[in-house]
């Protein structure tokens with residue numbers, strides 16, 4: 001029990017009559033990668049939204065490393081060490097890749113408010129170097145001066161990943177990080193995510209691509225119609241008839 | 254990186270030189286008389302400040318006239334109560350505008366988008382209507398706040414012999430009308446430009462641009478955007494207060510109409526016309542609008558007849574009739590057409606026009622290289 | 634009691650005017666995504682349709698005045714009178730209501746030309762650009778009207794039989810003291826009919842349903858293969874007609890001048906936003922709410938307690954509503970919030 005870092009206790013969320021999350025309980029181990037799979041509309045993104053404070057749950061609690069996150073604002077949750085890659089990339093379209101990557105680092109440093117309009121960006125050499133390193137890691141260093149809006153979909157995802165990584169989060173939430181990527185890019189992303197795994201960061205990853213799930217996940221939970229219907233090691237979940245049923249049922253809806 | 258610093262320095266020095274030399278290079282355009290030059294500088298400050306909010310964060314305030322007005326009232330009170338010296342007047346103007354901006358900004362920034370715009374508009378309209386009605390003891394209502402012979406002027410009274418008639422505003426003895434008034438405003442404009450340049454290049458500026466680009470992501474980088482937005486709002490309010498106090502320094506009276514929504518709208522238009530989010534765009538926009546207001550409106554049919562006297566009589570009359578629509582009282586028509594034309598053909602405002610021109614010219618000389626660097630420099 | 638009723642009528646009357654202008658504004662906001670600062674100018678154009686129409690009706694011939702015998706005096710006699718006698722005079726008397734018919738085709742044309750000629754190029758542009766271009770357009774329209782009609786207000790009397798006041802008090806059994814101008818009552822009824830008409834159009838016609846769907850989700854409607862462009866033109870023209878006809882009917886209440894549109898514009902923006910972006914019902918509700926609140930605030934009893942309250946009440950209420958309800962009365966999430 002010591003090594004559990006995130007607890008989702010009895011989370012419920014309704015949208016105007018639609019039950020998006022029905023009593024979800026989930027406990028995530030420290031340093032592990034936990035995959036959440038499930039058919040479209042199962043409530044996976046909603047679950048992450050509840051974790052990062054984008055949505056308030058109707059009932060239930062989110063506890064991260066002993067702190068309750070429910071009721072906190074998104075920036076407060078982020079400051080506690082939770083970062084998120086969104087399903088549709090949320091980046092700064094009009095800014096350069098370097099600026100995109102430096103901004104989170106600046107926020108991490110000055111997030112609570114430290115006001116000095118007379119420092120120049122040029123003097124931020126440490127943050128600049130750090131951003132360049134991370135861009136190197138995700139393979140975008142060469143396009144550093146480019147405007148982010150001009151990137152391909154796959155590259156935007158990688159940029160967003162870089163923006164999360166520079167925060168050095170303790171918990172990283174990834175919502176379909178390889179959707180829309182080519183096989184080659186997907187493999188690169190897997191490699192990258194495996195690399196940071198060694199850094200001891202906890203990750204929750206939502207994924208449809210079973211190849212990605214099996215390459216990364218230590219544990220898998222299946223979410224269907226707002227309920228966790230199975231949880232366990234990847235191999236166990238794969239064989240579970242209930243899971244197959246859920247996917248087929250989901251497809252018919 | 255080194256290159257960039259050099260560019261900013263040149264930009265700043267060129268700007269300063271251009272402003273200080275305005276009486277010379279604006280002479281051929283008929284715009285070098287002090288009253289108009291003062292307006293250029295003052296509204297330039299107003300627009301620079303507005304751009305720090307609107308250009309960097311994308312929050313469109315429709316109530317900045319309130320700060321302009323408060324700046325003017327505070328300055329005139331400083332003349333009435335303390336001294337005719339411009340420095341305290343300016344400081345009071347900036348201070349009170351800052352306080353008002355803090356209050357209005359704190360409340361309005363709870364909302365974004367059009368809801369924010371209407372909140373700022375509502376606060377400014379309330380200030381305007383109150384200035385006309387219940388606040389008359391402070392604002393002197395419709396007549397406007399003016400100097401009188403009965404004013405105490407406590408500080409001046411200690412040092413200076415009271416003269417005949419109303420005293421004039423001064424800067425330690427230099428009178429603040431005419432060209433000296435312009436140079437006072439011009440120096441402040443240059444300082445304001447420098448501050449704006451530094452803000453644009455600072456982490457603070459980058460954060461504000463991040464808020465404009467994607468506020469949601471900004472929250473998920475862990476930034477509490479509220480105090481940063483408020484800082485930007487207050488800074489831009491203080492710039493407006495400075496502009497308002499300078500209006501009073503160059504002409505010591507203050508009226509409520511300075512706070513009306515049309516004045517807020519004017520600074521929005523100046524900024525968009527020149528180029529939102531660019532460093533010099535807002536100043537160009539302010540200059541252009543004030544130029545039209547003062548020069549085009551002063552044309553009358555006699556001047557036009559003189560101008561077109563080389564034409565045969567009937568043709569002359571027709572031409573004067575038609576052009577007469579666009580000048581004098583009709584200068585608004587020209588301005589309206591200008592807005593439409595600029596926004597249709599130059600979506601980024603006047604600055605974009607210059608950029609296109611520069612790209613066109615440099616492409617002719619040598620392909621690519623220079624054009625892109627030019628663009629980067631002024632696009633920020 | 635009487636004064637409260639009067640204020641209520643006043644408020645409904647003002648509210649109806651706000652609601653009617655706000656309705657067109659929010660329709661264009663919601664469907665086309667356009668911040669239309671020229672909407673007030675369209676209202677003003679409607680009012681000047683009435684002015685023009687009366688001018689046309691009263692085109693006159695100079696005839697010698699037979700009553701003056703000392704010298705040859707001339708007076709202007711409208712052709713209508715010469716041709717049709719008293720019927721002609723009656724037509725002139727009814728100039729304002731008749732100009733509604735005159736104004737509708739003109740407003741459709743105005744809407745069509747504006748949307749096709751200019752507005753449609755701005756659907757994908759930032760709101761700042763939309764503001765600049767529609768503001769520019771509004772100025773141009775204003776100045777052209779000023780050049781054509783002069784700067785002074787031009788009074789437009791209502792038809793004779795409704796120029797007096799109605800004995801509202803007698804109807805309600807409250808005594809004779811309670812009277813209210815006929816034309817204002819007519820305006821109130823007319824506004825209610827217009828608002829009802831627009832809502833029915835949106836609710837019960839297929840055209841209207843697509844428009845409403847477009848307000849919810851423009852892209853999907855476009856994907857359904859519906860010619861959304863043409864519907865946009867129709868919506869814009871409809872908004873122009875609503876504003877224009879409102880302008881016509883308003884002329885007996887406020888003699889039109891070239892800047893009446895701007896005066897209304899700001900308040901109608903406040904109304905739209907207080908109602909909530911993307912909500913037609915919200916705009917109408919906010920219009921009436923602000924109108925009523927304003928007329929009650931101008932009662933002496935209230936002014937004695939809160940001096941100056943009548944000057945700021947609309948904005949004060951707007952601030953309170955916007956600060957307590959994030960999207961105004963009935964606004965939808967995500968519409969013009971960034």
Ligand SMILES: Nc1ncnc2c1ncn2[C@@H]1O[C@H](COP(=O)(O)OP(=O)(O)O)[C@@H](O)[C@H]1O
Pocket residue numbers: 015018020038039040041042043044045046047
């Ligand atoms: N903000 C919202 N408002 C209303 N319904 C929503 C909202 N977000 C998600 N939903 C609904 O909740 C259900 C779960 O959605 P989501 O969590 O996005 O599923 P997924 O598992 O595909 O990520 C879906 O039916 C979706 O339509």
Ligand SMILES: [Mg+2]
Pocket residue numbers: 044045046087175
């Ligand atoms: Mg999802």
